[in-house]
Amino acid sequence: MHVVVVGCGRVGSGLAAALEDEGHSVAVVDRRPEAFTRLPEGFRGATVVGVGFDRERLQRAGIERAGAVAAVTSGDNSNIVVARVAREAFGIERVVARIYDQRRAAIYERLGIPTVATVQWTIDRVLRRVLPDSPNVEWVDPSASVCLVERSVPEAWAGQPVAALEVPGSARITAVTRLGKAMLGESGFVLQDGDVVWATCAGDGIDRFDEHLEAGPNGGGR
DSSP: OEEEEEOOSHHHHHHHHHHHHTTOEEEEEESOGGGGGGSOTTOOSEEEESOTTOHHHHHHTTGGGOSEEEEOSSOHHHHHHHHHIIIIITOOSEEEEEOSOHHHHHHHHHTTOOEEOSHHHHHHHHHHHHOTTOOSOSEEOTTSSEEEEEEEOOGGGTTSBGGGGOBTTTEEEEEEEETTEEEEOOTTOBOOTTOEEEEEEETTOHHHHHHHHHHOTTSSOO
16 A cells, blocks of 8 residues: 655654555655655655645655555644645545644544544554554544553463453453454453453553563463
8 A cells, every 4th residue: 555644753754664664655745855864774665845735745745546644744734734635635535634732633533534642652543544454552542541452362361350451550451352252341251262352551551551461360471
């Protein structure tokens, strides 16, 4: 898939590199030529100098064959304009805009324009939007305070109640998928090898949840 990334700051450059690593073609648009120095050495994608919502620049970036557009410049207004141009003028369905103002982000979410905030959360969520099969964070609220992650249950947790997977203040099990069927994660539900859990995590709690999951019920893994 071809993806157009507008903005080559920390988010844009990191996103472009991640997309290329996944095997996708990428074009990056930024009004400052020096911004492209943030791209990794050996980056094979296209770089276009100019304002990201200029239609001619977007066309030079290959938007007419793009499957997704990510507007991740440092300006809220520019990102929203890029998102609208991409969706309304070029018919791109997978469009994501970075919004720094959390209140505005929530408004645009309700209007159907996906928004993201903060550097790592932005990279993770945009990847999830443009690459639906990617194993990144499934959902994050506009303030990056709460997120939803999907994790496979290690064999060591078989026979344990689902409540044992929870990390107070960091992670709560929302649902369990077994043999393709999802069920609510009731506290007494007993886990089996092969289960997949959906955990609601605090924005800074994913690492603690992953460490707990890997450590096993006795804190020492298998």
